[in-house]
Amino acid sequence: MIHMRNISKIYDDNGTIALDHVNIDIEKGEFVFLVGPSGAGKSTFIKMLLREELPSSGELIVNGHDVVHMVRHDVPYLRRGLGVVFQDYRLLPDKTVYENVAFAMQVIEAPRRLIQRSVNSVLDVVGLREKYRCFPSQLSGGEQQRVAIARAIVNSPALVIADEPTGNLDPDTSWDIMDIFQRINKSGTTIIMATHDKTIVDRMKKRVIAIEDGHVVRDEAKGVYGYAV
């Protein structure tokens, strides 16, 4: 699913080496935690998968797309195979729950009938079918993040990427979110999640990749968070 060889990322503007010769392979169906201190390079890692940032050197294949040599024109098609969730939800405040999710299908010109069916089904997955007419401001943080997850999976991506999705949520709510991720993963979707949440990582017993200062310092199959909180 992801094949990363000697990937380095140096930000041109300030010369920061955010990733330094990283080698990682992630298979289809895996659930991977990306851990490490602040500024380690986790978000940079994720941005490269989405081709929001271009690697400075190395090879990167994501879901069958050669990200390094990809032309601009093909970027949207890479992203259609990926779902992405952020710490700050990034919902559109003037659209309802339903519209926020449907938006992700509208803008890739999915047929209207398919949109209706898919949106209803993913709202079931995240348990927000009843609140489809609410606006984000009428929802709790956890509910908003569930809408964001629904939006990320509505186009049936092969890979869901989440950058600290529980960063703004209390522990109980975080578990609800992890529960959803786990169910999505069980249906065969690969999940990569950058997180600071020790409890979650330790309890889930999934693969853990630890990054420090741009280097992969640890990669364990049933790992733990490994940092003092």
Add this chain to the structure above:
Amino acid sequence: MRFDTIEYFVQEVFRSLKRNNWMTFASIGTVAVSLFVLGVFLILVLNVNRMASMLESQVQISVYLQEDIKQVDRVGIGQDIEKMQGIESVKYVSRDEAKKRLAERLGDQKYLLDALGDKNPLPESYEVTVKSPDMVETAAAAISKMDGVEEAKYGQDVVQHLFDITRLMRIFGLALMVLLAGATLFIISNTIRLTVFARRREIAIMKYVGATDWFIRWPFMLEGIVMGFIGGIIAAVALRSFYAAMAAKIYDTLAFFPLMPQYPFMNYITVALLLAGMVIGAIGSTISLKRFLEV
């Protein structure tokens, strides 16, 4: 493109036209004023141009003969001219005929001629017309070198003047056009930039879920095009009444003035203005989108 997509684009355009209503208003106003001024220039240039070519096509060469010329030589000159390339007709004007014409032209002031008594200072001449206007100059030059010809004159001054005027107007008009187009582009792209800014979150999400650049670009392009189009309509309507009023005035006072007839001339101008407005709108929005789409 899907019908749903078109519906979505149209909704987006009207939403943002409403959202930025002051800037929208200012943009449309600027487009309208700029296009109106451009239109006025276009009309002026085209009319003066037309007048110049009409005069030019009527150009005759007046060939004045030397005073002491013999009749044989005079006839010979006439034949020589007729044999030249590109000559349409040659007409002899006697001294009496010339005096009669002068008298006619003087009208009320004919008494000036009376002072001459029986004397006639006017020379004999030929009126030569050529087949095409661009031959006038060479023909006149050749004729004036002939023996027995005093001088060969044509309305070069007037025509030359008119052409000089149109050339100036064209240059000036072009400069003005560039300036106005620049100002219009500036204000349209700023309006679109506001829209882009207002919708930056939406655009970021669109990019994350894999919308193509063109899908993202279209609503903004359409917004620019719609503003340009509305500005064009306003300019065209104003210009049409302006031209109608001007035409009425000119027909009243200067009936002979060869003004372009309103139809279909003004229809072409209208189409030109609408197209110009839409093109400017599209370019304006492209400018403001270029930087931010490169993510």
